[in-house]
Amino acid sequence: MSTQTLDVFQVIADPSRRQMMQLLSKESMTINALAENFDMSRPAVSKHIKIMHNAGFISIKTIGRERYCTLKQDGFNELQQFINYFDKFWQSKLKKLQMILDNKSKLN
């Protein structure tokens, strides 16, 4: 099975992956422990984990024979940047509107 590379928005579009992130938001978990919460095969869980890992949402650490998953900031930063973009977009547009209206008032 080839590993898909999805962007952050595609990653969070999947309900199972969101649920995995929720579980990981409480504590780091091994892949086996995560898999116990889902009615899907262990390879299917691994695939989701790979996808989240590739998009920067989790990091994976091998301790002994177990692989531990922990939430990571990078994926979330990209989501935040999306919101920040619109924040700046509107702020600059509204400033422009203010200037246009003020210039017009002066002329009248």
Next chain:
Amino acid sequence: MQREIKHTFYFNQTPQQVWDYLTKPELMEQWLMPSDFKPEVGHHFRFTNPNNTFVVCEVLEVKPFTNLSYVWKNDWAVTKTPYTSNVSWTLTPVEHGTELLLVHSGFELFKNLTDHNNGWMFLCNKLGELLKAANK
């Protein structure tokens, strides 16, 4: 993490004057983008981005000089970050002018996260902890 965008701006003009700039395409174009907007509930229209892509919109609410809202969305055809959201404008007359409140909210991709037991809250709290830890 922030899930909606809010801006309050004050204008030295009346709500009627500000309203014109929110609802007349030839005036909207001067500060926002070209569009085929009409102040009619249910009207479908598009803003044209500078790169010739479109923001696809539908008018949701029109209360002259007071309230205006529309759906604001992009889809997979246009962007790798598809989303549906709402843009809402509220005009309030104040002494010597108008208070304009903009709320850009309901980003579908964030809503999906909050649908599941406020999962987003968990994630945001966790993120806060991570950031704090990183700054130590």
